[in-house]
Amino acid sequence: MQDKILEISHFSKSYSATKRAVDDLSLDVYAGDIYGFIGQNGAGKTTTLRAVTGVMDFSEGDIFICGKSVRRDPVACKSVTAYIPDNPDLYEFLTGIQYLNFMADVYGVSDADRKSRIGKYADMFRIGGDLGSLIGAYSHGMKQKLAVIGALLHEPKLFVLDEPFVGLDPEAAFKLKQVFKEMCGQGAAIFFSTHVLDVAEKLCNKIAIIKGGRLVASGNIDDVRGDESLESVFLEVVEQNEG
Amino acid sequence: MKAKWLLLTKVQMKGLLGLNKLRKTDDRRVKNRAVGAAVLLSFAVAAIILYDILAAFLFVMQDAEEALPPFMLAIASFIVLIFSLIRGSSILFSAKDHDFVMSLPVTKRTVIVSRLACSYFVNLAFTLLVMLPSCAVFFIAGAGSFYDFFVILAATLFAPLLPLAAATAVGTLVAAAASRFRHKNFAQSLLNIVFFVVILIASFALSYGMQSEPDMASVSQVLAGKIYPPAQLIALALGGQAWAVFAFAAVCAAAFALLVAIAAPFYEKIVSRLAAKSGGVAFKEKQIRKSSAFGTLFKKELKRLTASPAYLLNSIVGVLFLLIAAVAFLIFDPVSTLAEALRSSGLERFLPSLVYGGGGLTLMFVGMILPSAASVSMEGKSCWIMCSLPLPARTVLLAKSATGPVFSVPAALFFNVVLLVQTAASPLQWIVLLLSPVAYAALVSMAGAGLNYKFPRYDWTNETAAVKNSVPALILSFGGLAVEGVFIAAAIFLTRLGFIVYIFFILISILGCVLLWRAFGKARLFDGSPSPAVYRMPAPSRRF
Structure with missing residues (x-):
């Protein structure tokens, strides 16, 4: 049996007496899962x-x-x-390499590991030539790449991403998907939100659909979509729950 | 249709004071924090009003009521000048909404006016806070007429314009000069500090000619006449020459208009140069270095501090005061003069009070060095990093607390050593005067981080909103001033036994540090801003 990496158990979040951002949400993410979390704007994905x-x-x-x-x-x-x-939003007053050092220090990554991983991922995302510049000088996509490298330095067991493909160039998006698969092969799990149903359909083995703070569908992607496309299922689920 | 500058100003004011967010949010914690902050802030306001009324009574007791309004106006203008100098170029140039605002169908002049108007209203509130209580005493004492009321009202409304325009002009020049450097922020910080020091030294030099036993009227004369001459116009207006108040208003308004007219053609150019980014710098492998989690957090805090001219200058004003005072002590040796005056008056028993009073002065300046009081808010939109790090909140808050003492302790020790040498102090006096600034610097720095943890503000668009509108800094500055005042008075009063007060103060400071250390252990760092889901529910119609 696979290791359970993430277990969300009856999670609810209220910001006030009248507003329930997430309502009694439960789901499990196992090692090797690439779990897509989809929903409309303001559905409660980011809160979760x-x-x-x-x-x-x-x-x-x-x-x-x-x-x-x-x-x-x-x-x-x-x-x-x-x-x-x-x-x-990263620390714009640091250079890229200072930021990566900062993250490696905080997560206690050894000298040798940080050197090899920074080298590997900087080459992969083609950002090595800019790591000496201030982050304030980076484009949105470069910041995204730097954030990804910073997140990978300590080889996390659970990688949580909110709309990870927004702002990435096609090559970087492809490389990130490769990283996801590589991590899952090593026993980690990915849990990410996205609006791009195409990506979710091709990349994820499991998905959860959230609407109005409530989980309306979840499980293996093949079970959730059946014979339909994920887009049709999503629209159906969203419309079914209207009113 | 409303004027565009007014619309822009209104939007900025909503962001600056955070009242709109407070009015519209349903998050109970945000409201509770606001109530807590308001209660603590009211203590700071009460302290200002108290100082104000006490100063006013000094004038009344010396039958110098007519000198009170120009004096208070000069004080308020001087403080507005200092605060605006600290904000420097950020008043005009460092707003994160610049691209958005410039994309709107508005002129550069409109944008500049709106930025300045925003600062004007904040400074006007402060000027009113200074002027109202003292002028109430002025009128209650029967010194003012209906005519005087209108003179003071007009003066108060126009007064913030002149120092604001002067400080912004300096800030604009600094920004224009710094924009030519590769390390723009550092150059800006350095130039700001140079300007600030020059102005401080100039004002000290102007007031140095004051007689040795000043009365309030002569203090007012020096302040309003030499340091801030426009206040002299108000003195003339209160003396019956009505033209002077119009002249004052004209001078203030003209300075404001002149600044807008001169800055507008260069505005975009300076902003572009300041925003110009030098990318494409590769890293060297030797830059990959390991350090402890605390060490790396502390280095990051120092980099954050030096990356922001307004944050840096605001944090080290006390250091500058201490260093200038120490150098002035070395050159002019006022201690010997005062000691001689005490001996010749037969008050030798108060000689130890010179040491303890001087040491108290150091503590007052140490209490002003509070980078930690804005350090949590300065995380801004990057606060998700701080909140998601696998570190106890205590480590993060201690790293934030450590920045202040790095600046304050050396400056305070330098000043105290000069004082101790000049007064030929006893070993006991050396011990308490060397220990007290260290203990107090640790306490105020930890208290700053702790209060900012309780009252953070991450949603700023201009970092000066986090620096200057820091509730923790206000609470600590004015609350601290009250505590320090009582402490200094006690130490001076006890003369030879003043060391007892110091030992008590050191022990209280250490105890405070221990309690804060324990409180930091229970702290949890969260990003308090709600995610989009909070806006999902329709708002009640009354809230539109």
Whole structure:
């Protein structure tokens, strides 16, 4: 049986008495899974991802990463997780290499490992020639690439990404998908949100559809879509739940 | 249709004060924090009002009421000048919404006016805070007429324009000069500091000619006459010459208009140069170096501080004051003069008070060095990094706390050593005066980080909103001033036994550090801003 990397158990998040951003959401992500999380704008995807990564607090339900609770043992959970938000605002006053050193220091990556990994991923994403420049001088796509490299330095068990393909050039998007597959082959798991159903359909082995903060469908992608395309299923599910 | 500059100003004000977010949010925690901040802020406001009223009573007691309004106006203008100098070029040039605003169908002049208007309204609120309580005393004391009321009202409304225009002009020149350098931010920080020091030294030099036993009228004369001459026009207007108030208003408005007219043609050019990015620099393998998590966080904090001219200058104003004062002490040796004056007046028993009073002054400046009070807010939209790091909040907050003492402790020790040498202090005095700034610097720095953790502000578009509108800095500056005032008074009063107060102060500071250390251990870092899902539910119609 595969290892359970992420377990979201009855997670709810309210910002006020009248607004429930996420309502009783439960799902499991196993080692080797590339799990797509899809939904309309404001459905609760980002709220869920932020709770998983410990960026946002919550009081209802629990989230476990490699068996440890995000609420009770956040540091242990964060040390095996990597997160990239939809718009990675990085420290613009640092150079690319300073940022990568910073991330490697914080995650306790050894000298030898950080050298080899920075070299490997900088070549892969063709960013080595700019790592000495200030991040403030980077384009959106370059920041995205740098954030990805920073997230990969400690070889996370769980990689959480919010709209990871927005802003990436086609080559970088292809390389990122390769990285996803490579990581999953090594026993890690990917949990990411996306609006691009095409990507989800081709890349993910599992998906979850969230609407109005509630999980309306989840599981193996073949089970969820059946004989239809993911786009038709998504539109159907969204319309079914209207009103 | 509303004027475009007014529309832009309104939008900026909403962002600057955060009141709009507070009004529209349903997040209970945001509201609770705002209530907490408002309560603490009201203490700071109360402290300002108290100082204000005390100063006003000094004038009344010395029958120098007529000198009060020009004096308070000069004080308010001087503080506006200092604050605006600290903000420097960021008033006009460092807003993150620049591209968006410039894409709108508005002229450069409109954008500049809106940026300045935003600062004007904030400074006007401060000027009113300074002027209202003291002028209330002025009128209650029966010194003012209906005519005086209109003179003071007009003066108060126009007063912030002149220092704001002067400081922005300096900031614009600094930005224009710095934009030619490769390390623009560092050049800007350095030039800002040079200008600031020149202005401080000039104002010290102008006030140095004051008589040794000043009364409030002569203090007002020096301040309003020499340091801030336009305030003299208000003195003339209150003396019955009505033209002077119109002249004052004209001078202030003309300075503002002149700045807008001169800055507009160069605005875009300076912004473009400041934003010009030098990309394409590869890294060298030796740049990949390992260090501890705390060390890397601390280095990052220092880089953040030096990358922002406004943040740096705001944080090290106290250091500059201390260094200038120490050099002035070395050159002019006022300690010997004061000691001689005490001996000749038969007050030798107050000689130890010179040491303890001077040491108290150091602590007041140390209390102003608070980079940590804005350090959490300065994370801005990058706060997701801080919140997702696998580190205890204590490590992050301690790294933020460590930046202040790096600057404040050496400057404070330098000043105190000069003082101790000049006063031929006893070994006990050496010990307490060397330990107290270290302990207090640690306390205020940790308290700054702790308060900013409680009251963070990540949603700024101009970093000066995080630096200058920092509630923790206000609370610590003015709250600290009250504590330091009581402490200094006690140390001076106890003369030879003043060391007891110092030992008590050091122990309290250490205890405060220990309590904050424990509180940091329970802290959890979260990005408090709601994600898009919070806006999913339709808002009630009354909220539009």
